[in-house]
Amino acid sequence: MQKFLDKWMKKKTTMLVAAFFAASTLTFSGCSASTATNPTSTSAAAAQQEAAEQSLSDARNTPVVRAAKAVGPSVVGITNKAVARDWFNNPVETEGVGSGVIFRSDGYIVTNNHVVANAKELIVSLADGRTLKGKLIGTDEVTDLAVVKV
Secondary structure (H helix, E strand, C coil): CHHHHHHHHHHHHHHHHHHHHHHHHHHHCCCCCCCCCCHHHHHHHHHHHHHHHHHHHHHHCCHHHHHHHHHHHHEEEEEEEEEEECCCCCEEEEEEEEEEEECCCCCEEEEEHHHHCCCCEEEEECCCCCEEEEEEEEEECCCCEEEEEC
């Protein structure tokens, strides 16, 4: 039995050493100490990279991406400041956030009812960085829709 174990251990050790050398060879085969560059290969590589980036850019220019870019400025953030009650029935100011879409040029925004429910104050954040006070115009709990005006 001891003879079998010795033979098996030698085989295992040999395989482990061979695997180590194979991994080392593969790892360091791409390394080079040379600092000289071939201008032709460098410009060819740059052209190939530019073509790949253009191809990737074209692949990202889908109808969904174009639509998102077109309507992006009309998407707004809505902050809802409300007053709730804690365990001891003390008033506590709470804050919730959501989003909405400007659907008319005179400042009407459609959002979800749950975003503006129980609002004490509505603050609308526009895509250009401005923040404006919003006024709740109407809500519909059944469809979970609400209209806010800035």
